Amino acid sequence: MEKKTILIAEDDLNVGESLRSLLKKKGYTIRLAQNGKEALQLFRQGSADLLITDLVMPKMDGIELLEAVKSLKPEAEVIVISAQGTIEKAVQAMKLGAFDFIEKPINPRVISLLVERAIEKQTLILQNRDLRSKLEDKFQFKNIVGRSERMVKIFDLIRHIAPYDSSVLIVGESGTGKELIANAIHYNSPRASKPFIKVRCASLSAGIIESELFGHERGAFTGAIASRKGRFELAHEGTLFLDEVEDIPPATQTKLLRVLQEGELERVGGNRTIHVNIRLIAASNRDLQELVKQGRFREDLFYRLNVVNIRLPALRERKEDIPFLVHFFIEKFNQRYGTDVKGISQRAMSLIIEYEWKGNVRELENTVESILVIHSPAVVDLPHLPQEIREFREKPEVIPIRIGTPLEEVERELLVQTLKATKGNKRRAAELLGINVRTIHRKLEGLPESDSA
Numbered sequence: 001m002e003k004k005t006i007l008i009a010e011d012d013l014n015v016g017e018s019l020r021s022l023l024k025k026k027g028y029t030i031r032l033a034q035n036g037k038e039a040l041q042l043f044r045q046g047s048a049d050l051l052i053t054d055l056v057m058p059k060m061d062g063i064e065l066l067e068a069v070k071s072l073k074p075e076a077e078v079i080v081i082s083a084q085g086t087i088e089k090a091v092q093a094m095k096l097g098a099f100d101f102i103e104k105p106i107n108p109r110v111i112s113l114l115v116e117r118a119i120e121k122q123t124l125i126l127q128n129r130d131l132r133s134k135l136e137d138k139f140q141f142k143n144i145v146g147r148s149e150r151m152v153k154i155f156d157l158i159r160h161i162a163p164y165d166s167s168v169l170i171v172g173e174s175g176t177g178k179e180l181i182a183n184a185i186h187y188n189s190p191r192a193s194k195p196f197i198k199v200r201c202a203s204l205s206a207g208i209i210e211s212e213l214f215g216h217e218r219g220a221f222t223g224a225i226a227s228r229k230g231r232f233e234l235a236h237e238g239t240l241f242l243d244e245v246e247d248i249p250p251a252t253q254t255k256l257l258r259v260l261q262e263g264e265l266e267r268v269g270g271n272r273t274i275h276v277n278i279r280l281i282a283a284s285n286r287d288l289q290e291l292v293k294q295g296r297f298r299e300d301l302f303y304r305l306n307v308v309n310i311r312l313p314a315l316r317e318r319k320e321d322i323p324f325l326v327h328f329f330i331e332k333f334n335q336r337y338g339t340d341v342k343g344i345s346q347r348a349m350s351l352i353i354e355y356e357w358k359g360n361v362r363e364l365e366n367t368v369e370s371i372l373v374i375h376s377p378a379v380v381d382l383p384h385l386p387q388e389i390r391e392f393r394e395k396p397e398v399i400p401i402r403i404g405t406p407l408e409e410v411e412r413e414l415l416v417q418t419l420k421a422t423k424g425n426k427r428r429a430a431e432l433l434g435i436n437v438r439t440i441h442r443k444l445e446g447l448p449e450s451d452s453a
Contacts, residue, residue: 004119005029007048009039009065010081011057015106019052022108023115036060040068047073050118052111054081055089063093070097075125077118081106144180145328148318154181154310161308162188167260169245169305170283172312175362178283179243181310186239191279194238197231202244210252211268214259220269232265235278245282245305246291250298257301280305315357315364322353325361329368330380339372344380350431351382355389415443 006028010016013034020030031048033039037059043051051069055062066078080101082090090101099118102111146152161168162185170178179198186196204212211220215230231240242248248256259265264275282305291297315322326349330341344352357363367386371377375384382390399417401410415433419440422428430437 003027003029004050005031005046005048006050006052006115007031007033007039007043009033009036009051009053009057009062011035011054015054015081015104019106019111022112026112026115028115036062036065039065043069043072047076049076049122050115051076051078052081052115053078054083055093056083063089063096066093066096066098075122077122079111079114079118144177144184145325146318146321147324148313148321150313150318151321154312157308157310158184158188161185163190165279166307167279167305168281168308168310169288170281170310170312171288172283172285173314173360174285175357175360176312176314177361178285178312179241181312182239182241182243182281182283185281186241186279189239189279191238195235196239196241197235198241198243199231200243202247204247206249206252209248210255213252214255214265214267215274216268217270220267224269227267227270230265230267232259232276232278233274236276237278239279239281242280242282244284246284246286246288246297250296253298253301257298257304260301260304315360319353322364323349325364326352326368329365330372333369333372337372337376339376341372341377342379345382348381348385351385351389351392355392411443415440 006023008016008019008023008030010019010032011034016032016034020032024030031042031046033042035057036053039051039053040060042048051065053062053065057065060068062080066080069076069078074097077099078093078097080090080093080098081104082101083104087103090098093101099121100114102114144151144155146155158181168182168185170181172178182198183196186192199212201209211224211228211230213230213232215228215233216224218224218227255265259276260280263277264273266273288297288302288306292299292302326344330343333339334341352364359366367389370386371380371384377384399413401413415429418429418432419426422432426440427437430440433440
């Protein structure tokens with residue numbers, strides 16, 4: 001563990017030397033100054049983790065030194081030494097951010113304990129800051145890979161709505177990245193420093209979901225041996241993410257609607273009204289409007305959730321993003337596992353693009369991870385792909401052509417039918433036919449409008 005540095009500002013040489021000797025034995029690096037001005041100069045030369053300062057000193061008193069040190073390094077902790085008659089000033093120092101104060105004469109055991117606690121507090125704050133920084137970095141937009149037109153529009157929408165408290169409904173097939181989008185909304189909102197609580201509604205049975213969401217009081221049911229906060233209370237002032245919201249039972253939907261409308265709830269078995277301030281993000285892989293028609297989901301709740309609607313496309317609808325995703329995942333798992341995969345061959349990439357990813361981005365990510373773990377190739381190639389991908393081929397459409405048909409007519413029919421199969425996507429048609437897109441444009445110039453449409 002890195003040695004912590006303590007700066008002592010004390011004009012009484014005997015007290016200063018006693019503190020230096022005591023804390024040096026505890027393993028700290030000690031720097032000693034005989035007045036506030038000298039202490040500030042030493043701090044600027046090489047900042048300390050903890051300042052122990054007397055209140056009354058020549059040239060600069062302890063209050064001024066405290067304010068100067070906190071402005072230079074806010075996370076630095078400060079312990080104030082107070083003589084009789086300066087307790088009022090010591091209280092003022094606490095209000096300015098001092099960790100604690102100790103009266104003279106100094107008790108070695110007390111000062112040692114205070115120093116230990118101050119360092120522990122500082123370490124915890126720095127660890128939390130580092131963790132939050134890593135979390136926020138993890139959920140920045142750079143980690144949601146997509147350059148297709150649909151994904152760019154979704155990114156723009158997230159940036160626009162993140163600062164507001166409006167409810168958001170994210171709809172998409174399993175594996176499309178709904179939770180990642182929810183993370184991006186929260187960590188780019190004013191609530192980013194507050195709790196982000198996630199609930200997978202499908203994993204909770206009807207008997208316990210209300211207790212999980214709203215909490216319960218002691219004795220509310222068998223096994224409720226203590227009162228417990230629900231997810232809404234835990235998310236207070238932050239964001240609550242309800243994944244697979246369609247699985248919430250109708251009775252619970254009614255209570256959920258009340259929380260969203262009025263911002264208040266009662267725990268199961270309790271009658272005390274609890275006020276909560278949360279932003280709700282819900283996600284579903286089902287058509288909630290269809291469930292409303294079937295009477296399986298409350299219409300008023302649907303409208304309350306669906307203030308902002310984000311519909312995530314399936315991977316098959318954004319195939320142009322697949323190469324970027326593959327390279328992103330290769331780099332991600334290279335870093336995680338220490339592998340050195342340089343890239344992927346064109347023929348392997350073509351097959352991956354062609355494959356129907358029923359598990360969407362999640363399935364693609366798992367596939368890339370599996371390849372790196374099992375094979376760790378210099379370059380990913382066909383033999384490294386899973387069998388189901390290697391054996392996958394789209395069933396070719398058959399174009400009946402009579403013997404003796406002129407080649408020009410055969411070529412025209414092949415071009416027209418390929419364009420129909422690709423729904424007019426000329427780039428995709430060119431890939432299937434093994435020709436340049438410019439060639440397709442040139443050949444289309446000679447076709448009647450009805451054929452080329």
